[in-house]
Amino acid sequence: MRIAGYIDHPRLKITIFQQENRYSLKLETALHEQTYKLRKGGAIETTEDVRRLVDAEFLEQIEEEFKHMHRIQRNALSRLAPSDTEDDEFPTII
Secondary structure (H helix, E strand, O other), rough: OEEEEEOOOOEEEEEEEEEEOEEEEEOOOOOOOOEEEEEOOOOOHHHHHHHHHHHHHHHHHHHHHHHHHHHHHHHHHHHHOOOOOHHHOOOOOO
């Protein structure tokens, strides 16, 4: 697998990888990544075809998925270490 190119984006790192008969499109934020594997054939034949796939609607859905991934991670971490705000308070003394 080799890097076939990058797609500029202000918030995401987008890399196009090429392997024999497929492309992989990897999108990354600081904490999460999504990878889409695309077989050559039909609409996808070249790196430029992969670039055209990454349009405004695609990116909007990608960013929504990253938000969803972040919520899943945050919820899982909160279950792992729930906040103990009641234990941190001082007892009431009258």
